[in-house]
Amino acid sequence: MKKILLINPWIYDFAAFDLWSKPLGLLYVGAMLRRFGFEIYLIDCLDRHQPGAEGKSKKFGTGKYRRTIVEKPKILSHIPRHWARYGISEERFVELLHSVPRPDAVLVTSIMTYWYPGVKRAVQLVREHLGPVPTILGGIYATLLPDHARKVINPDYIITGPGEIKTLLLLSELFDIPIDRSKLPKNLDEYPFPAFDMYRHHDYMVILTSRGCPFNCSFCAQRLISMPYTRRSVENVLEEFEYHHKKFGVVDFAFYDDALFLHKEKHIIPILRGILKRGLKLRLHTPNGLFARLVDPQLAELMFAAGVKTVRLSFETANESRRQQMSMKVSNADLVRAIRTLERAGYRRSEIDVYVMMGLPGQPLSEVEESIRFVHSL
Structure with a gap:
């Protein structure tokens, strides 16, 4: 059984707050892969219940992310505010990389286009610690700016648009795993529910x-x-x-x-x-x-x-x-x-x-x- 690691990267920004933010597309992809026999694992850098990132939940489950001030990009140097990385520490991320079975492929999602520094750093750390494992980038940034993503992130593969079926078929090709296409969903009701069970705590x-x-x-x-x-x-x-x-x-x-x-x-x-x-x-x-x-x-x-x-x-x-x-x-x-x-x-x-x-x-x-x-x- 092939093991697939899902990663939701950090946010790099002047401000960020958890207002019901979950990587829903990534969780749908994970659920689809699991349905077809893949073993999935998740590292969500924005999980506020990870050790060292805990924050008190506020109204209706929202809350603050862990905030680490980092060097501001030169293009933003004129703005008199701190630039920060939001989410778990890099040390915790590396711990999590080594806490799961070695994956056969890593799927990284992306949201706001200007949050790409978080994507870049996650992919860098994956390659430093896991070596030449295939890295697949999807999500909004990858869809809107695929050329920028290829140049700056340099993933092995890019998925644009809805990713559930595209990712499944790509992995099938990479690992020479036959997929019964008659079992692919024909409408949204046939999609599995997103893999929220990958989280330990749910606000x-x-x-x-x-x-x-x-x-x-x-x-x-x-x-x-x-x-x-x-x-x-x-x-x-x-x-x-x-x-x-x-x-x-x-x-x-x-x-x-x-x-x-x-x-x-x-x-x-x-x-x-x-x-x-x-x-x-x-x-x-x-x-x-x-x-x-x-x-x-x-x-x-x-x-x-x-x-x-x-x-x-x-x-x-x-x-x-x-x-x-x-x-x-x-x-x-x-x-x-x-x-x-x-x-x-x-x-x-x-x-x-x-x-x-x-x-x-x-x-x-x-x-x-x-x-x-x-x-x-x-």
């Missing part, structure tokens, strides 16, 4: 009820990194909630969907009703922005009743001309109506967050200030 879990997004907002890379918009069945989603809730005692779940409210009558509404019908006492969170235009009284009341505690609405900008350039998902009036509807359903306005974007090409600071003032006026 929360994350869940993806759909993949992709049918919109094409100018600021979003979703169409480049995901499959076309596809939903899981309501029953399959409810089975995952119930399975992880009962197996691990988890009550906090964060939705990772980019279009959670799309086709709400067929998807999120029956999901929330199913949670209530099954008597699942959960706390639900929406760190990805929700489509404010789709919030109506029925949905708002179900959200409140089913335990949606964190409500974050996508707004982006109050500037009409800018909105027409990048997306038309929400208007100022839509946001006002959504907040009033949520308030009538039982939410306090202080419990509702709104995303405003800054740093868009050609965007003046006055536009950002205008958007902030508008949101705070509500």
Whole structure:
């Protein structure tokens, strides 16, 4: 049985905080490999329950990462803030490398493109301590900037886009292991649940009820990194909630969907009703922005009743001309109506967050200030 080591690298940044952050794609890949007979192991550099990285969990399972100040890149030297590595110590990482059986291949994921220094350091340490084991890089950074990743990280292989089947087939070829293609999943319901059992402690879990997004907002890379918009069945989603809730005692779940409210009558509404019908006492969170235009009284009341505690609405900008350039998902009036509807359903306005974007090409600071003032006026 071939042994595969999964690695979620460190974050290098001015600031980082664990707001329901888990390497969900990597955990799906691991679960798929395990289904086809591979033995998997995980090193998550952002696991706050690793020795030496423990931090007190805060509201709803979130919390601080271990922070180590490191040398700042020269290009950022003019910024008067400390640059830091977030996550376990390098010494602990090396200990973990030697604590698992020697892997036949190492899979490294990547998230933000500018976090690549964490990816680079993880791969360096793997090669120093494990020698010439095949290293496979996937994730968002690898998908968006594959040429940069080849030059800077120099992995043996790169997987772009959704990685479950691509990684399985690559390993099958590398190790000359036949795969029965008739057993490959034909839809999202046939994918195994992500391998959360690889963690010793669970403050929360994350869940993806759909993949992709049918919109094409100018600021979003979703169409480049995901499959076309596809939903899981309501029953399959409810089975995952119930399975992880009962197996691990988890009550906090964060939705990772980019279009959670799309086709709400067929998807999120029956999901929330199913949670209530099954008597699942959960706390639900929406760190990805929700489509404010789709919030109506029925949905708002179900959200409140089913335990949606964190409500974050996508707004982006109050500037009409800018909105027409990048997306038309929400208007100022839509946001006002959504907040009033949520308030009538039982939410306090202080419990509702709104995303405003800054740093868009050609965007003046006055536009950002205008958007902030508008949101705070509500």
